Amino acid sequence: MTEIPKAYEPQSVEDKWYDFWVKQGCFTADPVRVTEKRPAYSIVIPPPNVTGMLHMGHVLNNTIQDILSRKARMDGKEVLWLPGTDHAGIATEGMVAKQLRKEEKKSKQDIGREEFIKRVWTWKEKHGGIIIAQLKKLGCSCDWTRERFTMDPDYVRNVQRVFVDLYKKGLIYRGKRMVNWCPATQTALSDEEVEMKPQKGFMYHFKVEVAESMGSATVPVADSGVAPESSSIHLKPEERASGATPDAAGGTPALPGPDGKIWLTIATTRPETIPGDTAVAVNPKDPRYAHLIGKHIVRPLPIQLPREQKLIPIIGDEHVDFEFGTGVLKVTPAHDKADFDIGTRHKLPIVDIMNPNGTMNELAGESLAGLDRFEARKVAVERLKEIGALVEENPYENNVGFSQRADVPIEPRLSEQWFLKYPSVEVSKACVEQEERRAPALREGETETRGAGAPRSAKMRFHPDRWAKVYDHWLTNIQDWCISRQLWWGHRIPVWRKSIQHGDWKQLGTSKWATALAMTLHELVEIKATEGYTTEFVNLSGQCETTLRYWFKNGTWLFEAATVSDVESKEWEKLGFTQDPDVLDTWFSSWLWPFATMGWTGDKAHDSNTPTLRAFYPTTDLVTGPDIIFFWVARMIMAGYEFMGEMPFRNVYFTGIIRDKQGRKMSKTLGNSPDPLELIAKYGADAIRFGTMRSAPLGQDVLFDEKDVELGRNFCNKLWNACRFRQMQGSAGASPANEGAPPAQSEVEGEINPTLLTSDDHWILLRLDTGIREVSDALASYNFSTAVQTLYRFFWSEYCDWYVEASKAALPVERHPDMSAYPQHTGSRFSPEALKLRNNKLAVMDFVLGHTLRLFHPFLPFITEELWHGMGFSKELPENQGGQTIMVAPWPKPLSDEEKNYFGLDDTADKVAAAKYELVSLGRNLRRELKLDPAKKLKFILKPAGTLPAAEIEVLKLLLNAEVVEVVAKSWIADKGTPSASNALGELFLPTAGLIDFAAERIRLTKEVEKCRAEKEKVEQKLANPAFTEKVPAKVLEEHRQRLADWQAKEKQAQTSLDDLPV
RNA sequence: GCGCGGUUAGCUCAGUGGUAGAGCAUUUGCUUCACACGCAAGGGGUCGCAGGUUCAAACCCUGCACCGCGCACCA
Known part of the structure; x- marks a missing residue:
């Protein structure tokens, strides 16, 4: 380092060292090197969306992973930080579809499934690497040779294997259920993808006539010519309300009014679903209405229907809360989950009045058909007003489920979907350590459980551990997972189906394969051919690997063939089987990430000999946001136990959520989300890392402010200049950066001579010792901001502000301490004795700086590498001890008693x-x-x-x-x-x-x-x-x-x- | 409704029972030969409220208030 610029210029340094690290293979993990003395340390990256761009959340998350990885390397571990991306089904499909619409004015249906998927791949090849390049800019030391993508052929195969395996175990099933339907993306979603949001709307009260109110008939009155609206249309709503309508709070039985009719008032927020009502429910214990159970009401919509077609029963169901609304509940089994359950209990018909895109269909009646559901709501209200059925309309706020991705209200919808009954739930629940259950002794041993080959605790730890409670609660109330998505981009469900009339085996064709299969099927089904459903599995071993499942009903067989074999699926197709059109939820692929990325095949014998899996699974740490604790973390744990028989990671560190300085979430619409790459360009990667870490306390949200990055830059500059100052003093002799120089070498020039140490030297050495302890402890307990603040305090306030300033008394200003060059200085400062003292001080500085750079390296990888080489600390060190790169220089250890003795450091050595x-x-x-x-x-x-x-x-x-x-x-x-x-x-x-x-x-x-x-x-x-x-x-x-x-x-x-x- | 987190200097936050801290901001001064992306010295807090435990409480306990988050949810 001959010429050092006055200020640190990150741009000229970062790319150089990143390329160097990659070229030297510094990030590449080799399972062969893992031994007892060199334990494995591994992290799998939370795969960012392949469509994604780096945002501050990524910066926070990946900086932490990089710090952990780099620290582990310096601890002498074999480190695998496994990177990759996620295919992000809905987001990516949406993006490509949008582009298609914009550029070619075509829909995905116009070009067809195959062509569309081709387009997605083209898009991915072109833009999919952006976020990876951005992570590199940040300095992430991922093993890029192992980069994975959830749509890689191997990975796809693994997803299929898992599907078929769970299918075989009976945990995956297809069924007609109420699901969360997103009308915007037109796919089902899991419960986790629905976000409840308070919505301002209206509570509408409308009245309905009890058909049997005249007391004459219990049978529906066939009075088709006179619809109720024609007889009641003259009455104003308020007259009706005050008339026969029972007061909700009253408790008196609903009786016929002056017109001889009984009217019930129903409260709803969704009048547009009235045409889908197939019953009205009251609580059987409600004295107002109990006597009406078994009678019918005249459903007001659609208006045009004849009266007898509008009659729906009044049923009694405990679900109805008499306090709420009017105590009369309209039951719409096709459009409400609770109503669906009521419908099931009472065997009600299900009338689906909506199209998949959220518009009303013809069953909703002429006036609503074709309208969007919200438009239809307004029209339905108008119709109710027209017929005089609307009684009240009050502003009302309720919680509505929104599709998290599309941000539109989800529609509960009955549809045929695939569901997973979660596997390994109990073991997954038990494996996570809960604060109150943990023995105090274990808390102490925290550092030992991390990264070591054999964990002391068999438990998994969450940091902060309050998340364990959230996790536990979710697992306790766990519901089956809807895993099918009506999309094209993703892992297509590996199931082929066909229905065959009983005995009509010739449908299968006459190929050799078909004949053999048909024979088998024939034999099996002959035995089992009784009416009703069966759920027997047929494993056609000997002939194929497919798992076949079949049902028999009404003389027809429905066959489902699940297979991972391309050859066999082709055969099934030849036999007229068609593959399920749906793809799997993206999380159904990412839950396998910790092992599917490591060469897993599902074949136990094979996998136990796969070096990467053997060495690096279970992984050591996982770093992610608490917002995906259910989506990803919990599911990975279950998959880990189910398919690997072991937890996928030992520690989970949950970061905070990055907010702006006003505490608002970062969002594109607010425009409060800074572009990390711009910040890197402006301040340097080390600066953004340092600033982010410094302001990210354990378990708290991070209020991001560009000032933090500025502080990071200032800090780097301080570090730079402190080294520059040292450099200007010239050499103190040999490389002094050796870890804990043994006393025997003390006479070597450039080594510290303890007899020449001043009180300042003692002081800084003790401060350094304290700093090393504190930073190491902070990292071991994932307190990154504490670690950074300790480093800041040590280096700036202690080393620079006091030690360096004090040292200037013993250091001549001139670059060359050659006394003859400065005849004017003949005082004691330039005596041979003073020269010795001066060199000793420089040796202390080198000792401190050599340690400091290593302490900083995980946080500030670029500047520390530059200075490590520039200061000459890399010289004379063995290649694998920092000679090549600071990345693998040993992590500083606190001074041993021996070293303290040698330096003359007792507890009071810093007092003077x-x-x-x-x-x-x-x-x-x-x-x-x-x-x-x-x-x-x-x-x-x-x-x-x-x-x-x-x-x-x-x-x-x-x-x-x-x-x-x-x-x-x-x-x-x-x-x-x-x-x-x-x-x-x-x-x-x-x-x-x-x-x-x-x-x-x-x-x-x-x-x-x-x-x-x-x-x-x-x-x-x-x-x-x-x-x-x-x-x-x-x-x-x-x-x-x-x-x-x-x-x-x-x-x-x-x-x-x-x-x-x-x- | 249930659960979790928070409330300490103008701001962001440390602080596990014994003299209230840091960074930023602010004030004043300094072209001190590593650094103005710097140096030095200041000002600024009855630690959300009310009780309790204790010789001693920002810290432990109880209750309350307010802010944020999650889960559940009634039309």
Whole structure:
């Protein structure tokens, strides 16, 4: 490093080192290298959407993973950070469909499934790599040789295997159920993809006539010519409301009104679904309505239907809450989940009045058919008004489920879908450690459980562990997972179906394969050919691997063939079987991520010999957001147990959610989401990493502010300049960066000679030791912001602000410490002794910087690598110990007892320097309070408490910006009124003859006395309390006594000075 | 409704029972020869409220208020 720029320029450094790391294979994991001494450490990346662009959430998440990976490498582990992307079914399909519409004015149906999928692949090849390139910019040390995509052929095969396996186990089934239907994307969704949002709408009350109200008939009145609207249309709603309608709070039975009819009022938020009502339900215990059960009402919509077709029964069902609404519930089994359940209980007909796209169909009646559901709602209200059925219309807020992705209200819809009954639920539930259940002893051993080959605890840990409760709760109330999606882009369900008339086997054709199969089928079905459903499985072993499932009903067989074999599926197709058109939920592929990316095949014998799986599964850590705890984390755990027989990861770290500085979520519409790449370009990758980590406390959301990145840049610049300063001092000899140099080598030039260490050196070495401990501990407990703040404090406040500044007293300014070149400097500083001291100080600096760079490397990979080489620390180190790259230089260890002994560091070794720095602050304070010219070099007088070497005085002089620091004897007495300050080191005077502003000094001293007195009294009060002195531990009592003495002394001194001030 | 988290300096947050902290912002001063992306010195807080436990509470307990999040949900 010959010429060092004044400021750190990240742009010229980052690409260079990233390319270097990749070329040298620094990120590549090799399972062969894993041994007991070199344990494996692994993380699988939460695969970002292949359509995605890097956002701040990715920055947070991936920086953490990178820190963990880099730290693990420095710990000497074999690290696999496995990257990849996710095919993001709905998002990607939507994007390509949109493009198609825009560029070619075509729908996906226009070009067909095969062509459409081709287009998606083209799109993926072109744009799919963007986010990966962005991760590289951030410095992520992923093993790119193992990059995976959830639509890779191997991965697709794994998804199919898993599907067929679960199908075989009877955990996957197809059924007609109520699902969450997204009318925008026209697919079913899982419960997790539905977000409840409060919506402002209206509660409509409408009235219906009880058909049997005349008391004559229990049979529906066939009065087709006269629809109820014609007879009641003359009445105004309010008249009706006050008439026969029972008061919801009343409790009196609903009886015929003056017109001889009984009217019921029904409350609904969705009047457009009235045509789909197939019953009206009341609570059988409700005295108002119980007598009506079994009678019918006349459904008001659609209007045009003849009266007898509108009659629907009044049923009794406990589900109905009599407090709510009017206590009368309209039951729409096709369009409401709860209603569907009621319908099932009462065997009600199901009338689906909507199209898949959310428009009404012809069953909704002429006036609604073709309208969008929300439009239809308005029209339905109009119709009700027209016929006089609408009683009330009140603003109402309720919660409506929205499709998370499309942000439109979901529509409960009855449809045929595939469901998964979750596997391995109990073991997955039990494996996660809950805070209250954990033994205290285990908490201590936290660091050991991470990354080590054999975990001490068999449990999985969540960080912060409160998420374990959320996880547990979800698993306890778990519902079957709707896994089919009506999309084209994704893993198509590997099931082929055909229905065959009983005995009509010739339908299968006459091929050899078909004949053999038909024979088998024939034999089997002959035996089982009884009416009803069966769920027997036929494994046609010997002939094929397909799992066949069949049902028999009404003389027809329905066959379902599930297979992963391309050859066999072709055969099924030849036999007229057709593949299920649906694809699987994207999460149904990502839940396999931790092992499907590692060469898993599902064949136990094979997998147990797959090196990657053997070495790296289970993975060590998973880093993700709590928002996908159900979508991904929980499901991966179940898949891990089900298919690998083991947990997929030992620790899960949940990041916070990145928000803007006002606490709002980052969103595209708000425009509050900064582009990380712009920030990287502006401030550097290290800066954005540092800033993000610094402001991301464990388990809390992160309020992001560009200021944080700026701080990161400033920090990098500080690091840069501290190294630059060191570099300008020239060589101290041999490479000093060796870890814990053994005492035997101490005589080597450039190594630290303990006999030459000053109090400052002792102090910084102890501070370094503390820093190493704190950073290591913080990382072991995933407290990244604590780690960063510790580093910040150590490096900036301790090393730069105090140590380097103090060191300047012992370091000549000139670049070359060749004495002959500077004849004007003939003082002690340039004596051979001083030169030795100087070199020793440089050696200490190198020692500290060498450790510091390594401590920073996981957080700031680029600048530390640049400086590591630039400072020459890489020289003379073995290739695999930092010689090639700082990436694998050993992580700094706290100083051992041996090292501390060698350096002469006991627990009090930092006391002198600490007192010195405190006295400097006091002295600077004096100067300031007395309003003395800060630039002027002043004379200070020191009366030391003990003896102080001359070198210490030099340091004081420099740090106080003094002209001179004159040391005086104990007997020396200051002139009256000389401002002073004192601490353990001694008493510091600032003789100010002629300079002093007495008024300012009086104010200063008065304030000082007051403060001392207040503090003194606080302590006195405590000590005066007998309860305190009796019960308090001796140590605390002693502290208080000492504190009292200190304040008393200070007060006395300040008071004396005040008294001595000339009037 | 149930659960979780939060409430400490203007802002963002540390702080596991014993003298209230950091960064940013702010004030003042400084072209001190590594760094103005810097240096130095300040100002600024009855730790959300009310009780309780304790010699001692920001910290432990109880209740309340407010903010945020999750789950559930009644038409």
